[in-house]
Amino acid sequence: MLALLRAHAAGAESPRLRIVARHALADGEEIVALAFAAGGRLVALDSSALSVYRVEAAGLRREARVALAPPLSAVRRSAGVLLGRADDTALWVLSNRTLGARLVEANAALLTRSSATAAPGALRFERGTSRLLGQDHRPLTAVSAGLEAVVGDDGELLVRGEPTGLHVGDAVAEFGANAFVVSAPVVNPADDALWLVERIAQRARVVQRLALRRRITALAARGEERVAVALQGEGAEIVLLDRVKP
């Protein structure tokens, strides 16, 4: 294993990310989940609505915002999940303020195609909490849009069900086949950072730490090229980052 890690370090260069655009959020708009979708779109779930953005050269342009169907439960911490691949035309939407899951078209109409008691993988929120339960009823604090990576209740990053030994924060997204972006395992929001994690054999290694100085509430990635980060706190915003070309 050690030899493998050394070989990787000596050979292929690790990816790097840099900020390319910022989009300011309205006061009180706390994004709890992000996902890229077909048509160059980014979908954002906040505590009371679903938004769809067109990703343009200058940044993000909101195409639509649709309120979650009432009644909305009172929760002390809003949480949500968007499940799907970056080229999907519809995404599964799960919020801890609403019952069940909905499959929503990822376009300006944001129409609901179908609904179910749980999202794929039997994923649902434990009532009134931000804890996710899956098929094995093991509590999770975050899942990636493709369900490749999850964060256990103890903060450990698991990839395809395998523990990595790496403890992370409450946001995770797949960044290509063997890399992930995660939030840092910190208590103070001012210390929060975006970590780019590579998985080699059964190990996970942080290859880049990008200080963002506000609480990261959601992450999404498109392939190995682009990452979207929702930041909460003073000056809440969505930040777009691109992979630095060698």
Place this chain on the structure above:
Amino acid sequence: MTAKGWRPVALAALFISATLALEAGWGPRFGGELRVLVPALPARVGPPDDSAPAKRLLAGLVHETLIGWGSDGQPQAGLAGSWAPAAGGREWSLRLREGALFHDGSAVTAERAAASLRRFLRSASPAAAHLASALEGGPAFARGASEELAGVGASEGELTLRFAQPRAAALATLASLGAAIVGADGAVGAGPFVPTFSLPGKRAVLRAFAEHVRGRPFLDRLQIEVAADRAERARSLKAGTSDLALEVLAPAQAWSTALLVLDTTRPPFDDPRARRAVDAVLDRPELASRWSEGGEPRFGLGFLDPPAAEAVSPGPPLVGSIVIEVASDVPLPLGRRVVALLSSLGLRVAVVAPLARANARLLRFAPEIPERALHLRELLVLAGAPADRIAALEAADAIGDAPGRSAALDAVAAGLHAERSCLALVGLPLGFAARDGVHGARFDASSRLVLEDAWRDER
């Protein structure tokens, strides 16, 4: 006991006062249990009819009021999500939050809210008496002279209160825990935690209420136990057998006041000279610095505070016997010192347990609701003020213009202060210490420990 014995015990830096920001990089998170040590617990978990701090703690966890009252003098949403005045401020409508439930799953209705308020109005709570005095039909209903209560109405999710005249802080009394809204059996609450086990006065176990109106608390479970001795609470925290302990060495997050209340209806304190002598002998700076851990001298009653001690001549020695009741939550050295000072006046002093008929009471006081008229009413009731003084307070509270009301309340407070029936001695800090990784616990404006936003970082 010497003052040296009350030097702060150095607690290791294992503990932090749990005042870290609620919002954290990876939190707040749901789950876990908190083991809490407190100096005292009440015998029952129902809405209290007085404002003893021990009763407030448990009642505040289990019960919910229509509104809260902030230190900014504004109502805060509770079971009522919105409220509005009408009829020039004589009428207030409170709309209940949709979907509000009791712990047994039954709906919190306006009719249940009205029934709870009717029960409250006939309780011994000073806040209840204050509300009754202001409501249409309230005085007769509270006395039991009538079952009619025109001042409280309920219909379609809305509770209506009708006052005889507009009031500046009309809704403040609803923040009293005695006014908590309870289910049909008079006991089921709608607060953030559901009691699952209770050993009266000793231990209580509570679980999170998933349907609470502000959302399910972060913690799954609370275990609250009594450890009357401060050193025992500190040791338990250090040993890791508890997670949070009240009133161990910790920064003050709120304050209470040690009050000496003198019975002015009986000798010797029916004589103003005797009360003056007591006031003169109570050396507040000494009581604070030597006989109460972390205490601060107090010369006034929480408002109209004189900047420092007034010069009070001691007068002639006192003769006779008195009985003093010392509340269990008053620090023992402070209680002993006050008894010694009273004895130094020439009195023979006997100390008795609560409930006996005493000439004097030493107790710990924190106003239940941070509103001036209610604060003053609590003190007047403690002091056994006659009906005309209470009526003067009610008249002052009913004055429409704010400066006029304030001046009239000042006059009532000044009268109480001058009477020396209720002597503030020492400000006693309220605080808690918690193990590292416990966040979000806090004291509210009513000096009550709030745990519904507490969470554990167990990573």
